[in-house]
Amino acid sequence: MRPIYKGDSPYKTIENYQDAEPYLEKRIGRYCAFCEMRVNNSLAVEHKESKNSGGDPTAWNNLLLACTYCNSRKGEKIKKGDLDKWIWPDQDNTFLAFTYEDAIPKLNDAYLKTVSDDVRICAKTVFEDLALDYRPVEGKKSKYKDKRWLSRYQALDVAKEAKDTWEICQDKNVKEHLKKNIIDMAIGYGFFSVWMMVFENEPEIRQELIWAFPGTCKSCFDENGNAQKREGGRI
Numbered sequence: 001m002r003p004i005y006k007g008d009s010p011y012k013t014i015e016n017y018q019d020a021e022p023y024l025e026k027r028i029g030r031y032c033a034f035c036e037m038r039v040n041n042s043l044a045v046e047h048k049e050s051k052n053s054g055g056d057p058t059a060w061n062n063l064l065l066a067c068t069y070c071n072s073r074k075g076e077k078i079k080k081g082d083l084d085k086w087i088w089p090d091q092d093n094t095f096l097a098f099t100y101e102d103a104i105p106k107l108n109d110a111y112l113k114t115v116s117d118d119v120r121i122c123a124k125t126v127f128e129d130l131a132l133d134y135r136p137v138e139g140k141k142s143k144y145k146d147k148r149w150l151s152r153y154q155a156l157d158v159a160k161e162a163k164d165t166w167e168i169c170q171d172k173n174v175k176e177h178l179k180k181n182i183i184d185m186a187i188g189y190g191f192f193s194v195w196m197m198v199f200e201n202e203p204e205i206r207q208e209l210i211w212a213f214p215g216t217c218k219s220c221f222d223e224n225g226n227a228q229k230r231e232g233g234r235i
Contacts, residue, residue: 001094002036002192003217003230004028009060017045017057024065028215031190032067033089034074034130035105035148038190044071048088054080064090069146073130086126087119093220093230097123098132100197103156104149105132111235119234155189159198166202179205183212192216196225 010023021043030039033046046066049055053076056062066074078086087094099108107127112120127133135149162182169175182205186195192213199205206225210216220230229235 001034001089001098002031002213003093003095003220004033004089004215005217005219006060006090006215011060014058017047017051017063020058020060020063021045021065023060024063026214028065029187029213031065031192031213032070033064034066034070034126035132035152036191036193037067037069037148037151038188039065039067042068044068046071046074049078049080049083050076052076061090067148069148070130077129084118085122086129087122087234091230092233092235093217093227094235095193095196095220095227096229096235098127098193100194103152103194104135105193115235122234151189152191152194155191155194156198158185158189159195163198163202166199166205179208183208187212 006024006027010027011020014020024045025043030043031037032039032043044066046064047055047057048062048064051057055078087097096111097108098105100106105127107123112123131146132148134146136146162178162185166175166178166182169178186192186209192209195209196206199209203224206221207223210218210221210225217230220227222228
């Protein structure tokens, strides 16, 4: 889960929470703050603390962007006063909490064993509440039209092919052009963490990804693109 930095509120007041969408898009891009899928249509302004339970409907620090799948799965799970039940991409380095097996997210148990029990429980809760590892079971009918898994596999295939080309390229001029193409593809497909996983041994590409995705929290990564604890965050 990409750690993000939204910055200070760009407005004093807004009438409707939907009015925050262009500000959020400019700061953090058209990506779901939870599953990282790029969303070209029907991007939801998500309330961290549910507005129906008393969460502030327009406060900048209560708003994120989410795909319809994550938005609907989250529902009313986080009520006013319940923020500590989850880890949050705009408060913690959520990149440390999750990893990938193929294109399926899973808890980063190796790292989570090094943190407190309450943080580990928070990571597990957000993972399960959002069903981040959802994919349909072959032969089993599902009520969900959740396509996050499919989009993630598509991004993984493109990223792997790009990495193979990057590794065999020897011409410096061609490689610079190829690097730009890789970043453009990553921005277009989304799933920041998938690209970071595929290029885990390529610090040059990792740094480019960190700077290219709008609003990625730069301080959550070192000079080689490796994740580090967020200052002021729980992880």
